Amino acid sequence: MNPDTYAKLYGPGHPARPAPRRRETGVAVVAGVLWAVALSLLGCLGFLALWAEADSGPTEGITLRWVPICLAIAAVPIGLLCTPAVRRLSVQARALVTGLAICAIAVGLVVWAA
Structure with missing residues (x-):
């Protein structure tokens, strides 16, 4: 690198300034709470559903019945992430x-299960 360029970029005339912080920590916290609530609800509901299914009789086809439901639930946020409007948002949004x-x-x- 040219010494003059280095002096212009990092010399005493140009003090280093930290990049401004983005103020999206509130959005990230709310998103984390929503995801935690959703995953805990789905986990508890899945546990109760599998327990009820296992209690009702033979358990050979339990996973085959629940895999399409779990895939459909997982497809919603993945499909939403693929839309152009959501792809333009920040990570927190x-x-x-x-x-x-x-x-x-x-x-x-x-609510439906209750």
């Missing part, structure tokens, strides 16, 4: 949007 979608699905399944 994407997590919030998909967290809202999966939380709505989880709450709907719990």
Whole structure:
């Protein structure tokens, strides 16, 4: 590197300034809470459903019946992430949007099961 270029970039005339912090920590916290609630609801609901299924009789086809349901639930946030409007958002906003979608699905399944 040319010494003059280095002096212009990092010399005493140009003090180093840290990059401004982005203020999206609140969005990330809300997204994390939504994902935690959704995953805990889906985990508890899946446990109770498998327990009820195993209690009702033979257990040979339990996984074959529940795999399509789990794949459908997982396809919603993945499909949402593939849309161009969501791909343009920041990472925290994407997590919030998909967290809202999966939380709505989880709450709907719990209400339906109750």
